[in-house]
Amino acid sequence: MPRTPSALPFPIGPIRPTPGARTALRPAAVTIDGGFWHDRRATNARVSLPQGPDLLESAGNLHNLRLAAGRAEGEFQGAYPFVDTDVYKWLEAAAWQLAEDSGEPLAAEVERIVALVAAAQQPDGYLNTWFQLVKGGVRYQDLRWGHELYCAGHLIQAAVAHHRATGRPELLDVARRFADHIDSVFGLPGSGKPIDGIDGHPEVETALVELYRETGERRYLDLAGYFVDRHGHGLLGGEAYCQDRVPLRAATNVEGHAVRQLYLLAAAADLATETGDDELRSAGERLWRAMTATKTHLTGGLGAHHDREDFGDPYELPNERAYCETCAAIASVQWSWRLALLTGEARYSDLIERTLFNGFLAGVSLDGERWLYVNPLQVRDGHTDSGGDQSARRTRWFRCACCPPNVMRLLASLPHYLASGDEQGLQIHQFVTGTYATDRVRVRAETDYPWHGTVAFTVEETSADGPWTLSLRIPQWCREFRVRSGADAYDQSDAPVDHGWLRLTRAWEPGDRVVLELGLEPRLTAADPRVDAVRGCVAIERGPLVHCLEQVDHPGGGLDDIVLDPSRPLAVKHRPDLLGGVTTVVAAGRRRRLPDRGWWPYTSASGTDGGSDREPDGEPVELTAIPYHVWANREDGSMRVWLPTS
Template sequence: MTATSPRTGTTSTRGPAAPTAAAQVALRPLGLGEATIGGGFWAGRQDANAAAIPLGRRRLEDAGNLRNLRIAAGREEGDAIGPIFADSDVYKWLEAVAWEYARRPAEELLAMQREVTAVVADAQAADGYLNSVVQVRHADERYTDLPWSHEHYCAGHLIQAAVAQVRCTGDTALLDVAVKVADHLADTFGEDRRHDVDGHPVIEMALVELHRETGDPRHLELARYFVEARGHGLISAYGHDPTYFSDRVPVREATTVEGHAVRAVYLTAGAADVAAERGDTALLDALARQFDHMLATKTYITGGLGARWDREAFGDPYELPTDRAYAETCAAIGGVQWAWRMLLATGDARYADAIERMLFNGFLAGVSLSGSEYFYVNPLQHRSDAHADGDRSPAHGRRGWFDCACCPPNVMRTLSGLEGYLATRDDGGVQLHQYAPGTVTAGATTLTVETEYPWDGLVRVRVDAADAPFALSLRVPAWAAGATLDGAPVGPGYARVQVAAGDVVELRLPMEVRTTTAHPRVDAVRGCVAVERGPLVYAAEQADHDTPVDDLRLDPAAPRAGAHRPDLLGGVTVVTAGELTLVPYYAWANRGAAPMRVWIPTT
């Protein structure tokens, strides 16, 4: 699917992050339609997600999000309901609709997009301001409580939806709204205007992407301003602790991430965009240090981010409890967005490894196999007789929606746009970062990828067309000891081979079951091991054991094996380790919210 943007006059299938020609990046992403998923594991998840998108529209109606916009537009009367950031859920859903249309065009998707876009446009104030809840409840109180009002946050998600819409359909209706919003923000905030930041980052990523779509330098400059303004304690003026809002340490000086996990990784993802477009190597180096520290000390084995239920936050280094892990689904999504931008900027395989871990585990656990129910919180242990003490408690099992419904439409937009994370190109060739059966097209080069990943480690790539020999780079994950490319051993990173039309190459990634021990400073799992196979983390679930899961022990010397079960949980490879039977962590709680654990004490 390609679409021509009437505003820019370019033909594009660009995905969520599309650096300009002037951006200093090592790799250029392939767009949706250039990298496709034609079957296998991820296609099944995308199909389930596609079926859930119309349901998402109904849930936004039932929850009042759409009604708020209609009231602000003067189409209905009444009071706004729901959280002050209710509009953002509508915008994430609109973004999902756009990417899904690019993946599989359907008139139903266009009709929903146009209907909701028209309401959003009608709700916009004459000067470009748009936040339905503020407009209905507090018409004269714009930006009076930026730490909590989420006004820039809602604007950011609106802009991201608008960019997706024009890239995927060519329709500029929402982009026109987004440009007015961005221009209003540029007229209001900045070094020589109001010096302030929103409590929840995302506007930074959005403004850079709007600049990439429109070419307006004001949008990039405002993104730069918001990145540089944070970290100087502006939030303190409102009487709040700046740590939670990533406002304690300037981004350039920070050595790790802290505070609210989603806020933190959205900010760093936006900062990575700014660094790429401005060629700011010092900023990029600072972000690399923060990412490395996060992976080493503040990331769960599932790729989950955020150790504390209290304020949905990162904890201290190595503070990674299992049963009280928050690991919000949105944080995993933000982690993928940050890692992807770092991968584009540097070409370093460790970022693609992080994306794989987050996608297959920390993110995917957040949505049911049916595609229509969600976890907000993703613990690594669920105890027997756990009590559901809140709307977001995993003891409920996955739920169709939440009072704070940030995660469901975030999942929708991520799965709909997943092809955008598969492959890149550079001047020398093509790089494959994530493996799924399908096709890859980069200029005159066309590849077919055949694989049953993540169940099988064979990845076969056929060069169907190429006008000259080129370098094909295939990612070898850090876990894949003993990997081979066309029979020759290859180490972790990227296996690079020169190919031409008609060539076929085979990457083999060993799929032995392995056990992992945590860093000794992670007190919560000392004396325990986790079981992994390929990119998947495994869990013991009560449905597969007579002994209470709370009492299970694993003998590290016991034989381990994997066997595919097409009849179980939509088709999974089950791992046996001694007396234990383990299933992929992402699939837990699809047979009820029964006891589960990832880290298992050893005998």
């Protein structure tokens, strides 16, 4: 007989649809207690998060709050009007960590900084240290660049996290006062409110939806809808950069500043979830398809332009000049997860997996102390680094330090993005060692994924009366798989896969097991021929991991003259001694010895030069491809993902 689950965990995380939300799926409760993501999250908890207050102190963020609170004297520190958000993102990250481990040192730091934030708030609810201290208290006069509502959004998200994780009201009270102030100021013409305007950096929109979910105050949801729909009407001059060129409902492709676009789209998905707005839902699905088809790098990274941190044109996907900001990868995960819950479709979690393992995780070093703001797909031989936020070398902190605390908050809240439940059962979106639970079932998983493809599931508890469905996502990249469940066995030729889901329905009993075996054979990947930057090249992948070459593994020269031989087989070699233990892919190639062309790097392609500059065959070389997410953890040098084959 089924057993009633004992104290199944309630899912605590960044997205909590209301009971009446029009969503296909709802987040499940996941505990990660071993394996790949457990180790990376442990470094976040042990190293990255505890350093946060010291780094925020040295950068001046906490000093500014003390100034605004009247607790210190001096000058504002920092170059940007949005430095408060670094504090709020750290607070959010720390709150999600406290939901798992209410350790006293971290809890004490959180409450100290929460009290400081509350003290800096003005009596009418407004809070922004830049405008309070530098601009003489003048408000909302520079919505394009001022980021006042952007800062408010991150404060609200931190407050919701703090309330959900600890039950304490102090920061939520601050956030509600600020949201009430914003609601009294912004509105449509004729509403009696003084400003019809939007922030140049979307963020407050999705935060207001979550504040509505936390408090039940409908006006926060309405205010979020107002802001979403006012983008694209020329209120900030009509630029794509700040999502003001075209209304989202009419847009046909993603454009402008990548993070701004994705935060706005996450809010649209939230609104569609809570209101049933089919037009917003259709717009989100349409724009996601366009983005993944024409503007997404192999790593899941987004953003082609260093200038303005911008999406490029369709198929404009450069390598060494790829921007792929770490924050954009995080925003992509947030948006795709909302769409996965809204629609129930597995493809959104396919992109989440690719982004998590590659475009996102490369943003933080293995030791948890250094960061990448941008994530290029190539660093050339002889690269001269300009330093700063756009450096291709890992940095301790940034002048614009948006990415490090953003990484911290995604790692701390990662269990929220892994599984879901509905009336039919439990859906496993991402594979980890730990437990997945809804209010009716608990399933345990054991795996060494992504190094190995076997994931073993055991039903631990169930209160379901009759059959229910365990749905396993079969990744888009997977060529071969096998699943064993009791006397049943399926492979890719006869498994009942439904739009990416393997659905197993039965009257499950505690102790029932399912073993999923995903084939992890290494593969060569080519891009659409319209991607000019990588025409004639291939990339090495294995499972969810994109691989790259680093110069340190290939002595005797750089990487610009390496050619891969696609006719030779790829080999897999696990290296417990390398980069904390990784599985590498070994390939055959050659190192071209091209002639020195002197002052002119071009030659005839017609053959009329008599063949004097014909490319030599080159010397054979063994290529060692490491997972992209661990690059830049050793000595500086060149790196490349895409490899020419001729």
